[in-house]
Amino acid sequence: xxxxxxNAQKRETMYSATDLYWRDIKDAEPLSRExxxxxxxxxxxxxxxxxxxxxxxxxxxxxxxxxxxHESGLSLIELISEGNLGLLEAVQRFDETRGFxxxxxxxxxIRQAILRxxxxxxxxxxxxxxxxxxxxxxxxxxxxxxxxLGRAPTVEEIAACVDFSAERIRNAFEMGQPxxxxxxxxxxxxxxxxxQTFVSAEPSSHERFVEGEMRAAVANCLKVL
Numbered sequence: 241x242x243x244x245x246x247n248a249q250k251r252e253t254m255y256s257a258t259d260l261y262w263r264d265i266k267d268a269e270p271l272s273r274e275x276x277x278x279x280x281x282x283x284x285x286x287x288x289x290x291x292x293x294x295x296x297x298x299x300x301x302x303x304x305x306x307x308x309x310h311e312s313g314l315s316l317i318e319l320i321s322e323g324n325l326g327l328l329e330a331v332q333r334f335d336e337t338r339g340f341x342x343x344x345x346x347x348x349x350i351r352q353a354i355l356r357x358x359x360x361x362x363x364x365x366x367x368x369x370x371x372x373x374x375x376x377x378x379x380x381x382x383x384x385x386x387x388x389l390g391r392a393p394t395v396e397e398i399a400a401c402v403d404f405s406a407e408r409i410r411n412a413f414e415m416g417q418p419x420x421x422x423x424x425x426x427x428x429x430x431x432x433x434x435x436q437t438f439v440s441a442e443p444s445s446h447e448r449f450v451e452g453e454m455r456a457a458v459a460n461c462l463k464v465l
Contacts, residue, residue, distance in 0.1 A: 326353025
């Protein structure tokens with residue numbers, strides 16, 4: 241009973257933090273292609289205000305992507321936080337001269353950041369170093385292709401550019417998928433989750449302060465990494 245009550249309180253805190261974050265970003269307007277190009281040129285010249293404008297204009301899209309994974313083992317606000325890191329990486333890497341909308345490129349980095357976080361959360365054993373090396377090579381080539389194509393590349397397109405089979409590429413990408421959802425019941429007819437069998441029943445300091453931390457989430461994600 242006590243554990244159930246604590247779980248309900250944790251969910252309520254996470255929901256309120258997400259609502260607070262959404263209120264902070266809901267008025268952010270998407271940019272036109274022309275506005276994006278102008279801002280990227282300014283950002284690459286060192287204009288921090290332009291870089292922040294690019295990030296803020298796409299924060300709502302990060303929330304949309306994060307919601308696709310909300311049953312995968314992390315809270316929505318944690319998924320959003322990881323997706324924001326991917327967005328920052330995309331802003332740093334994007335080449336605005338290729339003629340594509342930024343978000344068609346950024347979605348790759350947003351998803352990969354979220355999937356990597358889920359992998360770290362859901363896997364108990366470390367992957368072999370060869371798999372890590374494969375993933376790094378695949379991600380590097382996928383980034384190049386995404387810049388050229390203006391969208392996330394397919395497995396077949398990546399396979400055509402690296403000396404890997406399609407199956408090997410898929411295996412590399414599986415490193416970004418959790419082996420099991422840690423918020424799933426550990427036993428039949430039980431509310432105890434896999435995660436709770438590994439951690440203390442007491443809420444962590446992160447959980448106790450998550451709402452206060454998320455009041456500064458937008459400002460933090462706009463800082464230079």
